[in-house]
Amino acid sequence: MSNIIILGAQWGDEGKGKIVDLVCDRFDIVARYQGGHNAGHTVLIGEKKFILKLIPSGILHPGKQAVIGNGLVVDPAALLTEIQSLESAGVHVSGRLFISNRAHVLFPFHRTMERMLDAIGTTSRGIGPCYEDKAGRRGLRMADLLDDRNFSAQLKTLAAEKGTVASAFGINEGLDLARMLADYQAFAERMRPMVCDTARLLNDAIRAGKKVMFEGAQGTLLDLDHGTYPFVTSSSASAGGASTGTGVPPTRIDAVVAVAKAYTTRVGGGPFPTEALDDMGDQIRQRGNEFGSVTGRPRRCGWFDLPLVRYSAMLNGFDSLVVTKLDVLDGLEKIPVCVAYRSGRHELTEMPATTAGWAAIEPVYECLPGWQTPTAGTSRYEELPQQARAYLTYLEDRIGVEVGCISTGPERNQTIIRPDSRFQQLFA
Numbered sequence: 001m002s003n004i005i006i007l008g009a010q011w012g013d014e015g016k017g018k019i020v021d022l023v024c025d026r027f028d029i030v031a032r033y034q035g036g037h038n039a040g041h042t043v044l045i046g047e048k049k050f051i052l053k054l055i056p057s058g059i060l061h062p063g064k065q066a067v068i069g070n071g072l073v074v075d076p077a078a079l080l081t082e083i084q085s086l087e088s089a090g091v092h093v094s095g096r097l098f099i100s101n102r103a104h105v106l107f108p109f110h111r112t113m114e115r116m117l118d119a120i121g122t123t124s125r126g127i128g129p130c131y132e133d134k135a136g137r138r139g140l141r142m143a144d145l146l147d148d149r150n151f152s153a154q155l156k157t158l159a160a161e162k163g164t165v166a167s168a169f170g171i172n173e174g175l176d177l178a179r180m181l182a183d184y185q186a187f188a189e190r191m192r193p194m195v196c197d198t199a200r201l202l203n204d205a206i207r208a209g210k211k212v213m214f215e216g217a218q219g220t221l222l223d224l225d226h227g228t229y230p231f232v233t234s235s236s237a238s239a240g241g242a243s244t245g246t247g248v249p250p251t252r253i254d255a256v257v258a259v260a261k262a263y264t265t266r267v268g269g270g271p272f273p274t275e276a277l278d279d280m281g282d283q284i285r286q287r288g289n290e291f292g293s294v295t296g297r298p299r300r301c302g303w304f305d306l307p308l309v310r311y312s313a314m315l316n317g318f319d320s321l322v323v324t325k326l327d328v329l330d331g332l333e334k335i336p337v338c339v340a341y342r343s344g345r346h347e348l349t350e351m352p353a354t355t356a357g358w359a360a361i362e363p364v365y366e367c368l369p370g371w372q373t374p375t376a377g378t379s380r381y382e383e384l385p386q387q388a389r390a391y392l393t394y395l396e397d398r399i400g401v402e403v404g405c406i407s408t409g410p411e412r413n414q415t416i417i418r419p420d421s422r423f424q425q426l427f428a
């Protein structure tokens with residue numbers, strides 16, 4: 001087993017950054033396959049805290065290579081700022097980061113477009129409008145940005161179109177094309193040494209026996225096709241995206257490991273059947289420090305939703321599940337888990353496909369006993385209180401996938417890897 005996807009099973013912020021960092025040593029290359037600087041992956045190494053947005057978390061491990069795949073949208077200003085802040089924290093990015101020449105370039109007018117149209121509470125980074133240009137076959141890619149001969153004419157055409165749309169919405173920001181062109185030409189020169197055909201790079205590396213990890217951003221329920229549409233992001237966050245978003249064929253990807261919180265959170269609008277709108281929700285938010293790592297928005301908090309994670313398991317084909325933030329549930333008397341949805345007189349075990357369908361359902365809960373001995377920091381499964389083990393076994397049985405790894409705190413060593421699990425075999 002060489003090439004493995006690590007992705008989010010819920011609505012993002014599951015703790016992917018921590019888990020990618022934990023198992024990174026076993027790989028030669030870590031590749032992101034979708035999204036942009038809407039992602040925020042937190043990694044704690046000793047006293048240092050890193051929040052990675054566009055660059056794969058693997059960059060924090062000396063000697064590993066990091067790839068920004070063709071499936072991403074890249075804001076060059078955001079990327080260069082991120083590189084600079086890593087360099088000043090002593091992480092040498094130079095020579096280890098490769099950007100796909102097919103990745104799409106995000107421009108300031110994408111943010112303007114988003115201000116006009118956002119109805120779902122996005123991160124306001126311009127991600128959706130940039131992907132719209134990609135799907136509309138008018139976007140500009142890294143290779144275009146580096147093409148000195150044609151870039152300025154192409155940018156002019158795209159910017160003119162955005163100007164027309166903006167004026168139709170009554171927005172007259174007076175787009176300064178000359179300035180934008182100069183900025184982007186300067187970005188191009190700084191990025192040029194890092195841009196290449198990363199599909200070629202990855203496939204050659206795999207052929208030479210190197211091991212690749214695919215780092216998902218967002219989460220399966222934010223996937224453009226399979227998530228809670230239209231309250232989703234604009235890329236393919238689920239496992240299928242790893243192949244289209246890097247150019248590595250599905251036949252070369254060996255396993256999928258998913259990360260889920262021991263409860264559920266989501267940022268922004270959209271259905272959330274198990275949302276705890278009472279003070280339990282506030283308690284989880286405070287104890288889990290559930291505030292967005294990109295926008296600082298309070299995350300909506302609620303209970304574990306089995307139908308959602310089961311659906312996610314089906315879509316991605318989980319080989320193993322990591323459950324994070326178990327410690328946040330310490331001390332609760334009982335823990336509700338959603339086992340199905342009620343719609344009128346019917347009980348559903350699948351998620352609805354429409355907004356109206358979501359509005360018509362209510363969660364059906366089973367309550368499990370909580371535990372009073374803290375799990376925070378525990379690194380051995382046997383040391384977990386019996387009720388915590390029972391909680392994990394309950395999830396495992398109902399999802400139909402092992403819980404191979406449990407996270408009990410944000411630090412590397414606050415982790416349990418279950419002996420003889422598939423997780424352990426995959427990352428041995």
Ligand code: GDP
Pocket residue numbers: 008012013014015016017018039040041042043044287288289293324325326327328407408409410
């Ligand atoms: P990502 O986007 O999936 O990488 O997750 P984020 O970094 O946005 O959010 C996860 C947050 O939870 C970060 O602040 C992590 O440091 C923190 N975290 C990760 N695992 C644990 C855990 O097991 N317990 C606690 N208390 N915090 C955790």
Ligand code: IMO
Pocket residue numbers: 008011012013014038039040041120121122123124125126127128216217218219222231232233234266267268269
């Ligand atoms: P990571 O990788 C949580 C959410 C936004 C919004 C919706 C669409 O850290 O898990 P977008 O700006 O992508 O068009 O917004 O998706 N969202 C995330 N929520 N974690 C993320 O990334 C997210 N990236 C986007 O809040 O609801």
Ligand code: MG
Pocket residue numbers: 012013014039040041042293
């Ligand atoms: Mg995050």
